[in-house]
Amino acid sequence: MVAFERPEKSYCTIVMYHYVRNMYETDYPGIKGLLIKDFIKQIDYICKNYSVIKLEDYTGLIKAKKAVPNNACILTFDDGFKDHYTNVFPILKKKKLPATFFPLTQPLSEFVVPAVHKTHFLLAKLGAPRFAEEINSVMEKKFSEFSTEYFIDDKIKKAKRYKWDDNLSANLKWTISAMPVEIKNKVFNFIFSKYFEDEKEFCKNLYMSFDQMREMIEGGMSFGSHSVTHPALSKLSSEEQDKEIRNSKITLEKELGVKISAFSYPYGDFNEATIDILKKEGFLCAVTTNAGLNKENDANLFTLDRLDTNDLCKINEK
Numbered sequence: 001m002v003a004f005e006r007p008e009k010s011y012c013t014i015v016m017y018h019y020v021r022n023m024y025e026t027d028y029p030g031i032k033g034l035l036i037k038d039f040i041k042q043i044d045y046i047c048k049n050y051s052v053i054k055l056e057d058y059t060g061l062i063k064a065k066k067a068v069p070n071n072a073c074i075l076t077f078d079d080g081f082k083d084h085y086t087n088v089f090p091i092l093k094k095k096k097l098p099a100t101f102f103p104l105t106q107p108l109s110e111f112v113v114p115a116v117h118k119t120h121f122l123l124a125k126l127g128a129p130r131f132a133e134e135i136n137s138v139m140e141k142k143f144s145e146f147s148t149e150y151f152i153d154d155k156i157k158k159a160k161r162y163k164w165d166d167n168l169s170a171n172l173k174w175t176i177s178a179m180p181v182e183i184k185n186k187v188f189n190f191i192f193s194k195y196f197e198d199e200k201e202f203c204k205n206l207y208m209s210f211d212q213m214r215e216m217i218e219g220g221m222s223f224g225s226h227s228v229t230h231p232a233l234s235k236l237s238s239e240e241q242d243k244e245i246r247n248s249k250i251t252l253e254k255e256l257g258v259k260i261s262a263f264s265y266p267y268g269d270f271n272e273a274t275i276d277i278l279k280k281e282g283f284l285c286a287v288t289t290n291a292g293l294n295k296e297n298d299a300n301l302f303t304l305d306r307l308d309t310n311d312l313c314k315i316n317e318k
């Protein structure tokens, strides 16, 4: 159970969603997502108990030191999945609810699946034990000097943030987020190409297109950046971070014809340099994966807390 107070009226709740799909009707029932019927239920709940506002409006109110509406709630969707166009957008449009979507640009401009999603689908296809075995084996063969440090087992959970996963899956995710980027990409490309034939086709099926995003903007939705490749930003040099942030912003602004001023930290990971870069690049706010509610008076626009969709239910059950 999450140890939150029941929300005060003046707290702003930012909800975070990833996959919203009927997993069991797809080729990958093992994907961890929210069923469409549960999404609809949660949206109904939110409509009854909160007032949904735009992230841009919230940012504007905080900057102007003006009052935020009571029980404010902001809906955010990370990673740019086609789920968001096919399953989420029609529901939000019907209810006239705004939301902010944070797509990655690498799958759209290079047709490369970022390692984070290669992980999800390899995990769904192989199961955690076999996937961990594959990683351990590739590491041992190709990067033996790192194989002990990143060896995956099911003993102790290495990071609390993966609270919805069992030990092995959590450590798998930890290893993946902690591994040096070059090694990670090589290992995952190797394993992914063994099990998935056509990466370009896979990208087209998994991610929404720029056309679909433009249609969503017409329908009242807004977009922010989530980087190019979904790296753990704090592990990169300032130059590399800058490239990830700036290039994703440039691509989205060029393709969507709107100003991109919100950022979502991949894995919720960032350091002080990240915030400096975001400010320099003209961003106005950034959302984390830190579970919490945003208090009106001390909301830091570059470290906004969010609740996972699963946490939102828990908090209100109390």
Ligand SMILES: [Zn+2]
Pocket (backbone or CB within 6 Å): 078, 079, 226, 230, 266, 267
């Ligand atoms: Zn993400």
